[in-house]
Amino acid sequence: MTNKVQLGSSEVFANPIGLGTNAVGGHNLYPNLDEQVGKQLVKTAIESGIQLIDTALLYGPFRSEQLIGEVIKEMGCREQVVLATKIGPKFVDEKMLIDNSADFLRSEVDAALQRLQTDYIDLMYLHYPDEVTPKDEAIGVLKELKDAGKIRAIGVSNFSPDQLKEANKDGYVDVFQGQYNLLERGAEQAYLPYTREHNISFIPYFPLASGILAGKYNKEYVFHDLRANMPHFQGEAFVANLEKVEQVRKIADAKGEEVAHVVLAWYLAQDGIDFIIPGAKRADQVQSNLKTLDVRLTAEEIQAISSIFQ
Template identity: 65%
Template sequence: MAKKVRLGRTDLTVTPIGLGTNAVGGHNLFPNLNDETGREVVRTALEQGINFLDTAYIYGPERSEQLIGEVIKERGGRQDIVIATKGAHKFVDGQVVMDNSPAFLTESVEGSLKRLQTDYIDLFYIHFPDADTPKDEAVGALQKLKEAGKIRAIGVSNFSIDQLREANKNGYVDVVQDEYNLIKRGKELDILPYAKENGISFIPYFPLASGLLGGKYALDATFTDGRARNPLFQGEAFAANLEKVDQLRGIASEKGAEVAHVVLAWYLTRDTIDALIPGAKRPEQVANNLRTLSVELTPDEVERIDRIFRA
């Protein structure tokens, strides 16, 4: 396992490849998940040296946090495991709404602590903004929890640049998580420069663009899940993206790696991106994700990949 890195200006040190756990107990997100397989995914990650686990209340809901808590308990404690979780979702009359109010965020942290069977959370994100709560007030509530020792760092996820600026009014935001990949690069226009300027770490989700950047699809591929409605997987856009992915195969071959490893390694060369959290449904996928760390890209290769996906 590679040397640990620090997340932004926090005192959290994590492995550059972590584990996203939306498929661990995320029965509302993926069909036919098995809880014991989910536990084994987490066990395997920890055994392989990964110390950074990313979860959320809404994965399940609640079940992902519960399974992680069970694995940590069976191991006899936290040791150096860094846990990130998220809150904001609330069920009202069977419907999901977002709530960033200080009272609800405080309640969310307490609930996560119980499910994770721990007395502190390393990184707690506001998962999505709501429509009403001033963002600096929401983050201010998390700052109080940080001062009380309930959380160690504060994150926001899926915030616009204006919402991020408001949230960071007092300089309390440590980490931003948002969608970003070689195909969807809009965050380079605002969020990433702001994060760099303010010492905030950025953690991308969907880094492989729902598998499109994994190098495993051909032009005749068909999809029956949400990708069937995703414009990236349709018509000329799909063909153009596959052509770009094909240009990475030579680099991957030279490295003895898969296209996905090259893509993930490229993100780790970016300013403010300290760590990645690829997911896994099966234990063997955890080990495969770690192969990213054996890929060393030259400056010329980094620039070439950048040019391919800017075209």
């Protein structure tokens, strides 16, 4: 197992390979999820040495947090786990509303503590920015809750670069989670210079671009879930992306490694990316993701992969 890495400037440290859990109880995102399979997924991750378990109110909604809370309670392993979850949105008459108000944040942190059956959350994110609350005020509320011992580190997700700067006006933001992968590299200019300068850990979501960068699909594959509408999986773009993945496969094969592990190792080789949280639907995928830590990329290989996806 590798050395633990620090989340921003917080006192929280974890293995750099975490687990994204939108397929654990995320019935609103994926059809036909088996909750027992989801719970076993989390159990296997913890038993295998993964610490950072990333969930959200939105997954389910609510159900992912509840299932993860059940697993941690059943295993009696709270101290081994770095629990990350995300506040919002709120549901009013079956509509989703974004709310960063102080009252909502305070009540939602308490509700998340109950769902997760714990008395503290290691990393609490604002999942989405609302249009009215000053971002530094919202983060100030999370800072109060951190001072009260309810949360240990503060994150934001899906904020624009300007919103991130406003949120971090007082230097309280530890983590930014945003879209970044080899097919979506805008964060290299938009976010990473700022997050590096201010010691904010950047955690990419969709690091394997919903599986396409894992090297497991061919041109004939037909998708029946949320991927069916994603641009990376459409027509000529899909074919072009698969061709790029095949170029990475040559590098992976020469090293005796799997494509997914080489791609994930490439992220960890980027300055400012401290953690990755690939999702999984099966326990064997969780254990497979951990093999990333054994991959050693040369400077030439890192540059070659970067060039393939320019």
